[in-house]
Amino acid sequence: MQIAMFSTLILLGIVLLVSLYIITKTLKERLIPNPHLPPGSLGWPLIGETLNYLGTCLAGRPDWFLRDRMEKHDPQVFKTSLFGETVAVFCGPAGNKFLFSNENKLVNLWWPRSVKKLLKSSLVNVAGDEAKRIRRILLTFLDPDALKRYIERMDLVTQHHISTLWEGKEELKLHPTINLYTFELSCRLFASIDDPTHISKLAHHFDIFLKGVIHFPIYVPGTPFYRASKAADAIKEELRLIARRRREALDKKMESHRKDLLSHLLVTTDASGKLLSESEIVDNMLMLLFASHDTTTSAMTCVMKYLAELPEVYEMVLREQLDIAKSKEAGELLKWEDIQRMRYSCNVVSEVLRMIPPIRGTFRKALVDFTYAGYKIPKGWKLYWSPDSTTKDPAYFPNPEEFDPSRYEGAGPAPYTFVPFGGGGRVCIGNEYSRPQILVFMHNIVKRFKWDLLIPDEKVTYDPMPAPSHGLPIRIQQHQSTA
Numbered sequence: 001m002q003i004a005m006f007s008t009l010i011l012l013g014i015v016l017l018v019s020l021y022i023i024t025k026t027l028k029e030r031l032i033p034n035p036h037l038p039p040g041s042l043g044w045p046l047i048g049e050t051l052n053y054l055g056t057c058l059a060g061r062p063d064w065f066l067r068d069r070m071e072k073h074d075p076q077v078f079k080t081s082l083f084g085e086t087v088a089v090f091c092g093p094a095g096n097k098f099l100f101s102n103e104n105k106l107v108n109l110w111w112p113r114s115v116k117k118l119l120k121s122s123l124v125n126v127a128g129d130e131a132k133r134i135r136r137i138l139l140t141f142l143d144p145d146a147l148k149r150y151i152e153r154m155d156l157v158t159q160h161h162i163s164t165l166w167e168g169k170e171e172l173k174l175h176p177t178i179n180l181y182t183f184e185l186s187c188r189l190f191a192s193i194d195d196p197t198h199i200s201k202l203a204h205h206f207d208i209f210l211k212g213v214i215h216f217p218i219y220v221p222g223t224p225f226y227r228a229s230k231a232a233d234a235i236k237e238e239l240r241l242i243a244r245r246r247r248e249a250l251d252k253k254m255e256s257h258r259k260d261l262l263s264h265l266l267v268t269t270d271a272s273g274k275l276l277s278e279s280e281i282v283d284n285m286l287m288l289l290f291a292s293h294d295t296t297t298s299a300m301t302c303v304m305k306y307l308a309e310l311p312e313v314y315e316m317v318l319r320e321q322l323d324i325a326k327s328k329e330a331g332e333l334l335k336w337e338d339i340q341r342m343r344y345s346c347n348v349v350s351e352v353l354r355m356i357p358p359i360r361g362t363f364r365k366a367l368v369d370f371t372y373a374g375y376k377i378p379k380g381w382k383l384y385w386s387p388d389s390t391t392k393d394p395a396y397f398p399n400p401e402e403f404d405p406s407r408y409e410g411a412g413p414a415p416y417t418f419v420p421f422g423g424g425g426r427v428c429i430g431n432e433y434s435r436p437q438i439l440v441f442m443h444n445i446v447k448r449f450k451w452d453l454l455i456p457d458e459k460v461t462y463d464p465m466p467a468p469s470h471g472l473p474i475r476i477q478q479h480q481s482t483a
């Protein structure tokens, strides 16, 4: 009895000491600024400046969070505290360049714990040589050489989507419609899942997964993270079954290894001749669905928003796309060469990615203590970069609030100022893949329809990807020539 009481007292003592240590350290960090660390505010204990950040997201201007602090503290780097982490925010082209070019030297990619837990053995959970190995294998499906083979298929899926969800309609809500389209396209291109019932079953799980993947990782029934874990298990189980059937078909030479992403992953070896394990394949497929889905959906929805708001831009895109359409035989599908001719439309996509970048930045972690811009960056600190620190700066983009696709003509923006896909060793591997995907969609929609926004100036909010707050309802008119 006495021993139990004694142990409880010791335990209480330890808890008290640790709490005191944390409180003193937190108060000291907040009240006595260390001149060697980057300037900035750590906000409130635990929540830091998270509420200020979320407030700017709700207001539709997360870039204000950065720009205010760049002005107040230092335009090169400042510190803050977000989601329970002390973070140094690296700003401007020099900050982007520093983080992008020091991967595996001074910094490594870092994702919140919920993402790491759900995407287990995938690319986002590995660094160094292991990351290079997985990136190389994934890129055999996503680089321009491989992509050339998928343009026709993208075109076919888009035409099918339009005939089932657009034709004959007078009004529709764009964001949920495009959401369905991008998921269907990924199912078909990544794993040749063509059955609509199968696709909607997966879409249901995927929707739950997305709602909990960036959340507090509390594995308790009822929490978004718990539900996301269950949904991730269901999707992975489905993918595992498909992978096993495919492996058999490939072994019996009943399928081509070029069929889709899944076949690529099943047959592509690394430099030492080793194949990916089944868990690596399944985790990486879920990771690619995650990385590609909301980003592309957001970009396509915003393209549609700007084309509705800016009739002169719509007319230029229409002219370019009709020229391409006229140069083709009836029923002939789009090819890689046609995508190369969509120069103006491609610039429109770039300008949309500048105005409303789908990803507002990602994290790195300091591997060692180092100095940047005269400040000490302690080992273990989380480091953040964001396209927002340059893309709305008039020094790099004159009249930054003006939509101007001509910015990308000629030499285009200065290095490290236009970085919607990140950069360096961890640059987005879907960079080359997402542009044709958006352009094929634009081609098919613009040549058939014109549309008006039913809610003018609908606010775009961030959760965490940008999306119009009411789903962007539109009224559509089909062009006479295609009706």
Ligand code: HEM
Binding pocket: 109, 123, 124, 131, 135, 142, 287, 288, 291, 292, 293, 295, 296, 299, 353, 357, 358, 359, 361, 362, 363, 419, 420, 421, 422, 423, 424, 425, 426, 427, 428, 429, 430, 431, 433, 434
């Ligand atoms: C408009 C669409 C997209 C945008 C704006 C976008 C943006 C980004 C950004 C900013 C990053 C972080 C880069 C960094 O930290 O330096 C990233 C990473 C990534 N993206 Fe994308 N992305 C898009 C579409 C896609 C697509 C279609 C795929 C796959 C088919 C994809 C796959 C990935 C992967 C796997 C990573 C992690 C790379 C790594 O950690 O090594 N993305 N993306």
